[in-house]
Amino acid sequence: MGANASACLQSYPESSSSSSIKSKPRLEDIPENCIALVLTHLTPPEICKLAQLNRAFRAAASSDFIWDSKLPSNYRYILEKLSNNKDLSCLGKKGLYGNLCHHNPFDGGTREIWVDKKTGGxxxxxxxxxxxxxxxxxxxxxxxxxxxxxxxxxxxxxxxxxxxxxxxxxxxxxxxxxxxxxxxxxxxxxxxxxxxxxxxxxxxxxxxxxxxxxxxxxxxxxxxxxxxxxxxxxxxxxxxxxxxxxxxxxxxxxxxxxxxxxxxxxxxxxxxxxxxxxxxxxxxxxxxxxx
Known part of the structure; x- marks a missing residue:
């Protein structure tokens, strides 16, 4: 009887441990829309860093609605100013933000405009x-x-x-x-x-x-x-x-x-x-x- 009890005690933790490992939540289990909602409260550099965690964060970090909130309110006006230099309208919102963070010349190269990558200013x-x-x-x-x-x-x-x-x-x-x-x-x-x-x-x-x-x-x-x-x-x-x-x-x-x-x-x-x-x-x- 003692041997049987000992055998049960030895096998139970094993199965319990196995069950707990299977049910333990991981970052990949967080729904993408929840991740994206959290990312909207971060700065663009912080979003890009978190995108390196895994595939779910990378996909969420590319969502247009996240970068809509980061782009300046006049970004369409800026695109019109730059229309003679490059076509950025075909890019996703994340790619558009990244390009606007570069110094973009206009008015014959005598002026430049850019968006501060951290603040969006x-x-x-x-x-x-x-x-x-x-x-x-x-x-x-x-x-x-x-x-x-x-x-x-x-x-x-x-x-x-x-x-x-x-x-x-x-x-x-x-x-x-x-x-x-x-x-x-x-x-x-x-x-x-x-x-x-x-x-x-x-x-x-x-x-x-x-x-x-x-x-x-x-x-x-x-x-x-x-x-x-x-x-x-x-x-x-x-x-x-x-x-x-x-x-x-x-x-x-x-x-x-x-x-x-x-x-x-x-x-x-x-x-x-x-x-x-x-x-x-x-x-x-x-x-x-x-x-």
């Missing part, structure tokens, strides 16, 4: 060639320099002037939210020597006498004015012009901006103008910290 970059610069055609004062330090492969370099005025504008449909605008400038002329970056600071002058003035206006009546001294020679700096608010997501807004130093009591020179950046305030805060 829309960013714009405007080349110096798309700006109206007083005296830009006079080679005694201004020069267009080829460089690898600009996304547009060229910058405007000021040798010397009495009257500095740089004006630009853009008419664009941005998603609702708060945005920052920056001028990307550098004091000094950079080049490469024996494979190393060197910056010529010899022609920098006049910027410590009077500050540069920045202006920003929008078609709905917003107006911002700021001023600062240019500093940190030899390094590219993002100078914050101001912030503006977009209320209507599906309406175009005309944004005008300028950089001036028009005090003719002294000359100034030795500055490079690369581009103008427009981005959500949350991303702009990181640039201001760097200053």
């Amino acid at each position: 829309v960013c714009l970059l405007i080349s110096s060639r798309a700006l109206t610069i007083t005296g830009i055609d006079d080679r005694r004062y201004w020069t267009h320099l080829p460089t690898e330090e600009s996304r547009f492969q060229t910058i405007a370099y000021l040798q010397q002037t009495w009257w500095l005025e740089v004006v630009g504008d853009i008419d664009f449909q941005l998603p609702s939210g708060c945005y920052s605008l920056f001028f990307r400038l550098q004091l000094g002329r950079a080049s490469k020597r024996l494979g190393r970056r060197v910056c010529n600071l010899d022609h920098i002058h006049g910027w410590n006498i009077k500050p540069v003035q920045f202006h920003l206006t929008t078609s709905d009546g917003q107006h911002v004015t700021s001023k600062c001294f240019l500093n940190n020679p030899g390094n590219w700096m993002h100078y914050h012009v101001g912030d503006f608010l977009v209320v209507e997501s599906h309406q175009s807004m005309r944004i005008k901006f300028s950089l001036t130093q028009i005090d003719c009591t002294h000359t100034k020179g030795g500055v490079c103008i690369d581009s103008v950046l427009i981005c959500p305030v949350s991303l702009g805060k990181e640039l201001r910290v760097l200053l």
Whole structure:
């Protein structure tokens, strides 16, 4: 009898263990629609990481309704702007999001647009060639320099002037939210020597006498004015012009901006103008910290 009881005890845990292993839930057992619902609450990089777990997560992470919530509200408008460059409309929503996260040129390559891969915020970059610069055609004062330090492969370099005025504008449909605008400038002329970056600071002058003035206006009546001294020679700096608010997501807004130093009591020179950046305030805060 004792032997029989012992045999039962030995066999029971075995069968019980086998049963529990079979019934133990696994990640693959979670319904795909439940996985997709959870993924909607994550950031795009987090979704892509979880897609590597298994086939179920990978399939759920490719669902269009997940990426519908991540795409900016104006993505169809963006596609129209890019229609002359590439056809992205045939891609799934995930592929569309991934392509929009790249820097996409438009307006003849003088402007770029992209979506921040983590937040989905829309960013714009405007080349110096798309700006109206007083005296830009006079080679005694201004020069267009080829460089690898600009996304547009060229910058405007000021040798010397009495009257500095740089004006630009853009008419664009941005998603609702708060945005920052920056001028990307550098004091000094950079080049490469024996494979190393060197910056010529010899022609920098006049910027410590009077500050540069920045202006920003929008078609709905917003107006911002700021001023600062240019500093940190030899390094590219993002100078914050101001912030503006977009209320209507599906309406175009005309944004005008300028950089001036028009005090003719002294000359100034030795500055490079690369581009103008427009981005959500949350991303702009990181640039201001760097200053």
